Amino acid sequence: MTVNGWLQIVVFCAALIIASPFLGRYMAKVYTGERVFLTPVFGGVERLLYRCFLIDSKQEQDWKRYARSLIIFSLAGWIILYVILRTASIQPWNDYGGIAYHAAPWDVTFNTVSSFLTNTNWQYYGGETTLTYFSQMAGLTVQNFASAAVGIVVAVALVRGIAGRSGKSLGNFYSDIVKTVLYVLLPLSFISALILISQGSIQNIAHYVSAHGITGVAQTIAMGPVASQEAIKLVGTNGGGFFNVNSAHPFENPNGFTNFYEMWIVLIIPAALVWMYGRMVGSRRQAMAIFATMFVMFIGGVAVAYAAEAHGSPAQHAAGLHTQVIANSTGGNMEGKEQRFGIAGSAIFDVVTTVTSCGAVNSSIESYTGLGGAIPFANLSASEVIFGGVGTGLYSMLEYVLLAVFIGGLMVGRTPEYLGKKVEAKEIKLVAIGILITPLAALFSTALATASAAGRASIFNGGPQGFSETFYAYLSQANNNGSAFAGYTGFIQPNAGNAGSHGVLLADLLGGFTAMFARYAPIVFALAIAGALAGKRVSPVGLGTMRTDNGTFVVLLIGVIVLVGALTFFPALLLGPIVQALTGHLYN
Amino acid sequence: MSRDLRTAFLSMIIFTVLLGLGYPLLMTGLAQGIFPGKANGSLIKRGDVVVGSALIGQQFYEPLIGSDGKQVVVKGVAQTQPDPRYFQTRPSSTSDNAAGSAFSNLGPNNRTTLVAFRGYIATYLALNRAPDGRLYDPAVTRASEIPVDAVDDSASSIDPDISVANARIQAYRVAAVRGLPLSTIDALLATYTTGRSLGFLGEPGVDVLELNLALDRLSGSR
Numbered sequence: 001m002t003v004n005g006w007l008q009i010v011v012f013c014a015a016l017i018i019a020s021p022f023l024g025r026y027m028a029k030v031y032t033g034e035r036v037f038l039t040p041v042f043g044g045v046e047r048l049l050y051r052c053f054l055i056d057s058k059q060e061q062d063w064k065r066y067a068r069s070l071i072i073f074s075l076a077g078w079i080i081l082y083v084i085l086r087t088a089s090i091q092p093w094n095d096y097g098g099i100a101y102h103a104a105p106w107d108v109t110f111n112t113v114s115s116f117l118t119n120t121n122w123q124y125y126g127g128e129t130t131l132t133y134f135s136q137m138a139g140l141t142v143q144n145f146a147s148a149a150v151g152i153v154v155a156v157a158l159v160r161g162i163a164g165r166s167g168k169s170l171g172n173f174y175s176d177i178v179k180t181v182l183y184v185l186l187p188l189s190f191i192s193a194l195i196l197i198s199q200g201s202i203q204n205i206a207h208y209v210s211a212h213g214i215t216g217v218a219q220t221i222a223m224g225p226v227a228s229q230e231a232i233k234l235v236g237t238n239g240g241g242f243f244n245v246n247s248a249h250p251f252e253n254p255n256g257f258t259n260f261y262e263m264w265i266v267l268i269i270p271a272a273l274v275w276m277y278g279r280m281v282g283s284r285r286q287a288m289a290i291f292a293t294m295f296v297m298f299i300g301g302v303a304v305a306y307a308a309e310a311h312g313s314p315a316q317h318a319a320g321l322h323t324q325v326i327a328n329s330t331g332g333n334m335e336g337k338e339q340r341f342g343i344a345g346s347a348i349f350d351v352v353t354t355v356t357s358c359g360a361v362n363s364s365i366e367s368y369t370g371l372g373g374a375i376p377f378a379n380l381s382a383s384e385v386i387f388g389g390v391g392t393g394l395y396s397m398l399e400y401v402l403l404a405v406f407i408g409g410l411m412v413g414r415t416p417e418y419l420g421k422k423v424e425a426k427e428i429k430l431v432a433i434g435i436l437i438t439p440l441a442a443l444f445s446t447a448l449a450t451a452s453a454a455g456r457a458s459i460f461n462g463g464p465q466g467f468s469e470t471f472y473a474y475l476s477q478a479n480n481n482g483s484a485f486a487g488y489t490g491f492i493q494p495n496a497g498n499a500g501s502h503g504v505l506l507a508d509l510l511g512g513f514t515a516m517f518a519r520y521a522p523i524v525f526a527l528a529i530a531g532a533l534a535g536k537r538v539s540p541v542g543l544g545t546m547r548t549d550n551g552t553f554v555v556l557l558i559g560v561i562v563l564v565g566a567l568t569f570f571p572a573l574l575l576g577p578i579v580q581a582l583t584g585h586l587y588n
Numbered sequence: 589m590s591r592d593l594r595t596a597f598l599s600m601i602i603f604t605v606l607l608g609l610g611y612p613l614l615m616t617g618l619a620q621g622i623f624p625g626k627a628n629g630s631l632i633k634r635g636d637v638v639v640g641s642a643l644i645g646q647q648f649y650e651p652l653i654g655s656d657g658k659q660v661v662v663k664g665v666a667q668t669q670p671d672p673r674y675f676q677t678r679p680s681s682t683s684d685n686a687a688g689s690a691f692s693n694l695g696p697n698n699r700t701t702l703v704a705f706r707g708y709i710a711t712y713l714a715l716n717r718a719p720d721g722r723l724y725d726p727a728v729t730r731a732s733e734i735p736v737d738a739v740d741d742s743a744s745s746i747d748p749d750i751s752v753a754n755a756r757i758q759a760y761r762v763a764a765v766r767g768l769p770l771s772t773i774d775a776l777l778a779t780y781t782t783g784r785s786l787g788f789l790g791e792p793g794v795d796v797l798e799l800n801l802a803l804d805r806l807s808g809s810r
Contacts, residue, residue, distance in 0.1 A: 126689070198622075209631060228615040250746065362743065
């Protein structure tokens with residue numbers, strides 16, 4: 001570890017803490033219908049879109065209608081994306097990679113579509129070898145916006161439910177979607193794309209370039225409209241890279257500065273949503289308690305991952321490598337990491353991308369040390385509430401808050417209430433199921449994949465690493481994260497290329513279904529909770545009311561998150577990453 | 589229901605036009621107007637020939653010539669080896685394939701990883717040894733003296749940079765093979781070392797393609 005490495009971590013945290021409240025305040029204004037500085041720019045477009053969509057944006061929806069709009073909107077998106085990805089051979093620019101691209105097989109496409117709809121963005125394909133520019137732009141980029149917006153509006157609806165003082169309305173789904181896209185995602189993506197291009201990220205519609213190296217070695221260099229997709233992939237915590245190696249690719253992430261910026265832009269909306277929540281419920285202190293909870297867990301992960309990677313891996317030590325920092329060299333576990341990011345830049349990115357549901361990677365998680373690789377596992381096991389995905393992080397965290405309030409209420413022997421609203425049996429049932437769906441999906445799928453020969457066919461590395469690959473694949477897809485121990489099916493897909501692109505049926509289907517089930521079921525429960533809370537009367541704060549805005553509550557909340565995650569996942573974690581972290585043994 | 593479906597499809601189609609074509613094409617237009625060099629891949633030309641991208645690593649290899657004076661071919665594949673006159677990039681599991689990037693996916697606790705490392709170490713040490721058996725950099729004789737980036741796979745498999753420590757070791761070889769003073773090579777190294785962004789973000793590195801091109805200009809070869 002180096003002083004400079006820690007400096008990067010400190011500055012990163014400062015940049016997040018300072019900037020996020022401003023965006024939070026802005027977003028609160030957007031969703032409460034106040035005028036913002038972009039209203040003159042997009043106000044007309046917004047109204048035009050409502051007319052084109054044939055909707056009345058003022059029409060209020062209760063939770064059931066809101067959920068129905070959301071599901072049907074997603075269904076339409078699913079069908080359109082599937083059609084786009086399957087018609088690659090008749091699309092424009094489809095031979096820019098040197099050969100005419102054909103669609104990936106139906107099962108790979110099923111997985112890709114399901115994962116992009118659910119903000120998972122798992123890659124059982126290699127972008128530059130499988131997808132046409134048209135598919136990347138009109139297909140994936142669109143869902144990067146739409147799926148991110150869906151996550152955010154669910155969080156907004158839940159906040160409205162908690163903040164609501166009368167009635168059952170949660171707002172209007174399409175109005176929220178349009179506002180999210182126009183006022184939040186599009187401006188941030190626009191600026192981010194320009195920043196990335198200025199640093200060397202490419203943005204073109206050109207044939208792949210044939211280079212003739214100085215010693216005569218030929219090299220084909222993939223091109224494409226990269227920066228525009230890179231920007232929304234990060235802003236919307238999507239994480240599906242234009243290229244197979246995602247943000248490790250120099251055209252997606254050219255230098256140390258872009259690496260820093262990319263991490264910041266991933267976390268900025270999830271962090272800002274917390275402050276938005278504070279403003280919408282009228283209590284900055286409530287937001288601070290939630291932010292503190294997330295931040296403490298985040299910084300803990302960063303510290304452990306950085307220390308573990310700086311220490312080096314058992315395979316390196318067995319080969320006789322010296323992994324301490326020496327002059328002019330990073331030292332540490334550089335297997336699967338880029339020189340320009342080094343150990344610290346890779347470790348922070350690794351944590352940022354797994355606490356959120358982003359899943360973009362700038363280094364190979366498969367090659368992380370046992371302990372360094374256990375951090376992504378731990379982040380996913382906490383169900384993406386440490387900032388979390390855009391929207392999903394906040395609504396999942398609020399469910400944990402309700403659970404903590406309930407447990408705290410039981411401890412002190414009073415009817416639990418949150419912000420003046422009684423948390424009763426109905427809400428707690430919804431919360432409990434909502435929280436447990438994702439772990440259930442992850443563990444069920446992992447068990448199925450581990451217990452069947454068709455599942456084990458996907459394993460690349462031997463020993464406990466093989467189990468880690470499998471477990472991570474389904475844990476990641478269940479949490480809609482999308483980062484991978486990329487050896488899992490990686491030797492067949494996506495390396496097969498386009499000409500020979502073929503799927504692994506079980507992995508494709510199981511992953512796709514896992515992602516969809518663990519996305520839409522929790523969303524419905526979150527909206528149901530919003531609906532249940534929206535109509536509740538607010539009782540005045542009394543002396544005996546348990547406070548939810550102080551340090552004690554932060555500790556209780558962290559305890560609940562850790563306990564639920566640990567109780568659910570500890571046995572499975574023991575078999576993979578924990579074994580690896582504890583041993584220097586090399587497996588065949 | 590049919591009303592909901594109609595709105596859903598309408599909105600997705602309009603979003604596809606707006607966000608899937610409008611936004612990326614607008615960015616492409618802006619990029620081509622404001623940053624044409626960068627937006628097209630930071631390509632480097634020598635004369636009229638594109639020799640690569642400043643951001644993409646590549647192999648600086650030469651044909652492997654057998655004792656019969658012909659290039660060695662194994663199973664139909666013409667064999668190559670690192671050209672000692674040039675600085676070499678980091679190990680790549682794809683031979684620096686810039687049209688199909690991939691991770692090595694080698695696990696931290698796996699014997700295959702150890703085997704790969706041993707191979708990279710042997711290659712690196714062999715490159716440090718002149719045909720007469722003399723060491724170019726006398727301080728590098730075993731694994732523990734090699735900077736880790738030189739014998740670990742990069743993430744992208746096309747990492748354009750190497751660490752400064754790695755470049756300093758290779759400088760001995762390049763200087764000896766080209767018959768140039770070491771101080772000249774070291775001065776060139778200093779010129780092509782990229783520091784941390786804003787002084788503290790990321791790690792310093794040496795862009796191998798740019799350095800090798802500068803070397804050729806210095807030697808006046810080709």
